[in-house]
Amino acid sequence: MTFTETLQTKKFIVTAELFPPKGTNLKPLLEKAELLRGRIDGFNVTDNQRAVMRLGSLAICSILQKQGLEPIMQMTCRDRNRIALESDLLSAAALGIENILILSGDHPSQGDHKEAKVVYDLDPVQLLKTARTLETGVDLAGKKLDGSPKFCLGAVVNPMAEQLDLQLAMVEKKIEAGAQFFQTQPVFEKKLLELFLCKTKDLPVKFLIGVFLLKNSQIAMFMKEKLGINIPDEYIKRLATAASPLDEGIKIAAELISAMKPQVQGVHIMALGLEEHIPEILNKVK
Amino acid sequence: MIITKQKELDKILEKLKNRKNIFIVGCAACATKCATGGEDQVQALSVEMSKHGLAILGSMVLDTPCDIRVVKKDLARDDKAQKAESLVLLTCGAGVQAISSVLEDKELVPALDTMFLGTIERLGNFHQFCSLCGDCIIDETGGICPVTRCAKSLVNGPCGGALKGKCEVNSENDCAWITIYDKLKKNKTGIKKYHNIKNNAAVNKPQKVKTR
Numbered sequence A: 001m002t003f004t005e006t007l008q009t010k011k012f013i014v015t016a017e018l019f020p021p022k023g024t025n026l027k028p029l030l031e032k033a034e035l036l037r038g039r040i041d042g043f044n045v046t047d048n049q050r051a052v053m054r055l056g057s058l059a060i061c062s063i064l065q066k067q068g069l070e071p072i073m074q075m076t077c078r079d080r081n082r083i084a085l086e087s088d089l090l091s092a093a094a095l096g097i098e099n100i101l102i103l104s105g106d107h108p109s110q111g112d113h114k115e116a117k118v119v120y121d122l123d124p125v126q127l128l129k130t131a132r133t134l135e136t137g138v139d140l141a142g143k144k145l146d147g148s149p150k151f152c153l154g155a156v157v158n159p160m161a162e163q164l165d166l167q168l169a170m171v172e173k174k175i176e177a178g179a180q181f182f183q184t185q186p187v188f189e190k191k192l193l194e195l196f197l198c199k200t201k202d203l204p205v206k207f208l209i210g211v212f213l214l215k216n217s218q219i220a221m222f223m224k225e226k227l228g229i230n231i232p233d234e235y236i237k238r239l240a241t242a243a244s245p246l247d248e249g250i251k252i253a254a255e256l257i258s259a260m261k262p263q264v265q266g267v268h269i270m271a272l273g274l275e276e277h278i279p280e281i282l283n284k285v286k
Numbered sequence B: 001m002i003i004t005k006q007k008e009l010d011k012i013l014e015k016l017k018n019r020k021n022i023f024i025v026g027c028a029a030c031a032t033k034c035a036t037g038g039e040d041q042v043q044a045l046s047v048e049m050s051k052h053g054l055a056i057l058g059s060m061v062l063d064t065p066c067d068i069r070v071v072k073k074d075l076a077r078d079d080k081a082q083k084a085e086s087l088v089l090l091t092c093g094a095g096v097q098a099i100s101s102v103l104e105d106k107e108l109v110p111a112l113d114t115m116f117l118g119t120i121e122r123l124g125n126f127h128q129f130c131s132l133c134g135d136c137i138i139d140e141t142g143g144i145c146p147v148t149r150c151a152k153s154l155v156n157g158p159c160g161g162a163l164k165g166k167c168e169v170n171s172e173n174d175c176a177w178i179t180i181y182d183k184l185k186k187n188k189t190g191i192k193k194y195h196n197i198k199n200n201a202a203v204n205k206p207q208k209v210k211t212r
C-alpha cells in the first residue's frame, strides 16, 4: 500500500526513521529495513541528520522503493537553494518517490561540517508550497514543466514546544501550504500530548506522534537536560536501575505506544541506530 | 555601523616581516566606535610594532576611510603615507578597498576582519539585527528581523526547537520567533500570514547604487 493510501485508511500508522551510513556501505541499513518489512507503513530516510554529512536520502529511498518498501524522503532546507531543492523533488518523483517529509534541518554549527555555508534559501512552509507548485506543472520561476510530479507531503511539529499556540499556528500554516501528515518530535508526557491532541483534533491531517527508543539513562538525561525534552523522572529511574537498560527502553517505548494507541492516528518511531529492536517494541504493544 | 575585530597581532606581524617604513591608517567612524581602529588602537599597534623592531613612519586616523574622496584628499597627499612601503589598515574591508583603489602601488595589510552591520547596545556590545537582505519585511514581523535573528532565517515561523525562549542553535540568543510572537500576540494574523520566498537577486554581488 502506498503511504497516501495508508493515510486514507483508519489503520494505526507506524513509521520509523532509518539513518543513512557515513560512507557507501548500505548493508546494515538494508538489513534493518528488511527486519521491518511488513511491520511498518513508511520508512523515513533522514537527510544528513544533526547536520552530519552522510549518504543521501534520495539514493536510499530509491533503493528501498525498488525493494518494495515505502520510503518517506526527508528533505531539509539547510543545504540546498531553491534550484537544488526543486531539482531534487523532480528527481524523487522520477524515481517513483512520492512521500516527502519537509523540515528545516539542524543547523550546520551542530553537525560535523561546522564551517559549511548555511543555506536556508527556503523555509519549510515555502518548500511545502514549492512542492505543490511543481505539481501544478510550473516551477518557482513560473516556467512550464514537461511532466509534473505528484507528492504526499509531510511536515514536523513539536507538541512539547514551550509556545504551543505558536506551534499550532505553524501547523495550520503548513497544512495551508500543503502538508498532509505530520510526524512529531518525541513525546513522553501524557498531559502535554493530550492538550496537543485536543487542539489538533479537527484538523484534516494525520499526526504520527514521535516515540523515541531510550537506550539508557544517560541518553535520557542528555535529552532532558540539553535538549529540554520532557522525560518523566520515573523513566530515567527505570533505565538507570534496570539490569538491561535497552530492554527497559524497549518496554517504555511499547508502553508509550500502548497508551497513545486509542488516542492517536499513528506513531513515528525514532530508534537512533537501533532499528532492529523496533519489531520487539511493536510485539510488546498492547 | 560596521563591526570589525582586530586580527591576531602575530598574523599582522608575519605579513610585515622585514618591511621598512610602515604607515598605519585608522578610521574615525565605525572602527573607532568598535575600538578596533580609533586613535587609541592605532597608537597601541604602533607601540607593539615598534617593540617588534618595525619602523613606523607615521599614522593617520581618516574620518571615513570608506570614502574614496576622503582617501584622495587626506591620505594620498600625506608625505609620510606617500613614502611608506607598507600601509597597515585598521579599517573595514570597504575602507581597505577605497584605499587600494587610490594608492595602487602600495602594499596594504588589512589588520581588521569585517564582521557585520551592527546595532550598538553599549560600547563593546554589538548585535547583528539586519543582514542587508535588500527586501525588508520587518513591518510584518513586529520590527524584529527573522532573516537575521533566526539562525535558520525562517521567515514563516519557528523551527520548534527553542528552549526556555533561547535558540536551539545558540543558547545565548533569544529565539527570534518567540520574540516576534510575543510582540505580535495581539495580532494573530501576523503570525499566520504567509511570507513569500525572498528575492535573493536583490543582493546579488557586487551591488552598486548610481542615482546620479
Ligand code: SF4
Pocket: B129, B130, B131, B132, B133, B134, B135, B136, B137, B138, B145, B146, B147, B148
Ligand atoms: S528583513 Fe532583516 S535583513 Fe532584510 S533588510 Fe530588513 S532587517 Fe535587514
Ligand code: SF4
Pocket: B149, B150, B151, B152, B153, B154, B157, B158, B159, B160, B161, B162, B163, B166, B167, B168, B169, B174, B175, B176, B177, B178
Ligand atoms: S530556535 Fe528560534 S531562532 Fe533558533 S533556529 Fe529555531 S526558530 Fe530560529
